[in-house]
Amino acid sequence: xxxVAQPExxxxxxEGNPLTVKCTYxxxxxxxxxxxVQYPNRGLQFLLKYxxxxxxxxxxxxxxxxxxxxxxxFHLKKPSALVSDSxxxxxxxxxxxHGSSNTGKLIFGQGxxxxxxP
Amino acid sequence: xxxxxxxxxxxxKTRGQHVTLRCSxxxxxxxxxxxxxxxxxxxxxxxxxxxxxxxxxxxxPDRFSARQFPNYSSExxxxxxxxxxxxxxxxxxxxxxxxxxxxxxxxxxxxVT
Numbered sequence: 001x002x003x004v005a006q007p008e009x010x011x012x013x014x015e016g017n018p019l020t021v022k023c024t025y026x027x028x029x030x031x032x033x034x035x036x037v038q039y040p041n042r043g044l045q046f047l048l049k050y051x052x053x054x055x056x057x058x059x060x061x062x063x064x065x066x067x068x069x070x071x072x073x074f075h076l077k078k079p080s081a082l083v084s085d086s087x088x089x090x091x092x093x094x095x096x097x098h099g100s101s102n103t104g105k106l107i108f109g110q111g112x113x114x115x116x117x118p
Numbered sequence: 119x120x121x122x123x124x125x126x127x128x129x130x131k132t133r134g135q136h137v138t139l140r141c142s143x144x145x146x147x148x149x150x151x152x153x154x155x156x157x158x159x160x161x162x163x164x165x166x167x168x169x170x171x172x173x174x175x176x177x178x179p180d181r182f183s184a185r186q187f188p189n190y191s192s193e194x195x196x197x198x199x200x201x202x203x204x205x206x207x208x209x210x211x212x213x214x215x216x217x218x219x220x221x222x223x224x225x226x227x228x229x230v231t
Contacts (some may be wrong), residue, residue, distance in 0.1 A: 032218065043122075043222035044161070047172030051218060090160055094218070098144055104151060105215050108160030 004091045013081045019103045021076040021093030021112045031072045032094035039087050075085035081116045121225035130229045139194040139226045143211030150192040155206040168215040204230045
């Protein structure tokens, strides 16, 4: 079964410092990996994806993620954190072979709360 | 263009009642997926519909059902509500069945008392 794990419930960083939010995955075959952000009382906003190609993926709002096949990781990073980055972050993997049909099902991690302090 | 819209925004129901949640996808998108997000957890996949047909179903009881209309909007129905059904219900739309880009609506917050 395909899964993702976010080992940290919360990450605290000071504004201006680099941030990393960790994600590891377990899939059969090539992984399709995603990061989403959720602000309070809001839906999920897409940040970036890894499908194939360069291991360093650049996304929205200055975020990037590094795909590491040997470590089965897809950590989210930003060189300089902003207070406005404080939110709930989800890593997800596509389950392309669910049952007998291809689907667009996403499997999400538990989420990591990012707190950026001034 | 409008994004994914969901209605209602908030809903309070009593145990045993029935609820219908609605979703309108982005114009031109043919696929709608439903997710349940319980407080403190990641979203869990409930259904995916594409071209009005169910194309995927998560591990949810038969009390949960959905349908997609000719205009690609969708309804999620939950019968015999339980306290544990209290959650944020998210709808996501995508252009195709396995399109990598999925766009989420703001969700419907369901509280069951």
